[in-house]
Amino acid sequence: MEVYLSENAFIGLLVSALEVYRRECFGILLGHSTPDRVFVEFAVPYQSANRKYREVHIDWKRSQRVEEAVRSTTRWECIGDYHSHSKFGLRRATTQLSNEDKQHFSEGTVGVVVAVNDIRKPRPWSYVKGGTLSGSVNGYSIRIAAYYKSNDHIARAHVVSPYAIGFMEKRQDLFRRSIQ
Numbered sequence: 001m002e003v004y005l006s007e008n009a010f011i012g013l014l015v016s017a018l019e020v021y022r023r024e025c026f027g028i029l030l031g032h033s034t035p036d037r038v039f040v041e042f043a044v045p046y047q048s049a050n051r052k053y054r055e056v057h058i059d060w061k062r063s064q065r066v067e068e069a070v071r072s073t074t075r076w077e078c079i080g081d082y083h084s085h086s087k088f089g090l091r092r093a094t095t096q097l098s099n100e101d102k103q104h105f106s107e108g109t110v111g112v113v114v115a116v117n118d119i120r121k122p123r124p125w126s127y128v129k130g131g132t133l134s135g136s137v138n139g140y141s142i143r144i145a146a147y148y149k150s151n152d153h154i155a156r157a158h159v160v161s162p163y164a165i166g167f168m169e170k171r172q173d174l175f176r177r178s179i180q
C-alpha cells in the first residue's frame with residue numbers, strides 16, 4: 001500500500017504537528033483511495049482534541065459528525081486520521097503505533113503518525129527504510145509514517161511525497177547557497 005501526500009497534506013501535517021509541539025495533534029485525512037494507493041489531499045486538524053503530552057483523546061461522536069459533514073460537502077472522503085508523537089522528557093518520539101493507537105485504528109483506513117524531535121543540524125528530506133518520510137524544518141526533526149488496516153491487520157504503508165522530496169530539497173539548496 002502506498003500513501004501519497006499532496007503538497008497541501010504535507011504542509012498541513014507539518015504545521016499541525018509543529019504548532020502544538022511538544023503536545024500532540026490529531027486530525028482527519030481527506031482524499032480518495034484505490035485498492036493499492038491512497039491519495040491524501042488535505043490534513044484537517046481537530047481543534048477539539050484534548051491534547052495531552054502522551055496521548056490524544058477525541059470526542060468520537062463529534063468525529064462522526066465531521067465525517068458526515070465532509071461526505072455531504074466535498075468530493076473527498078475521510079480516508080483516515082493522523083496524529084503526532086512528540087519528544088517526551090529524554091525519550092525521543094518514534095513513529096511506532098502505541099497500544100491505544102492500535103485499539104482506535106478503524107478497518108479500511110489509513111493512520112499517519114508524525115514524530116517530532118529537536119534536532120541540531122538540518123537534514124534534507126528523504127525516504128528511509130520501511131517507507132517513512134524523514135527530514136527537518138527549523139530545528140525540528142520530522143518523521144512521517146503511514147499504516148493501513150485491512151482484514152484486522154495493521155501494516156506499514158509507504159509514504160510518497162514528491163513535493164517534500166523535490167521542492168524542499170531545492171529550497172534547502174538555495175538556503176545553503178545563500179549562507180555560503
Ligand SMILES: [Zn+2]
Nearest residue numbers: 083097098101
Ligand atoms: Zn500515537
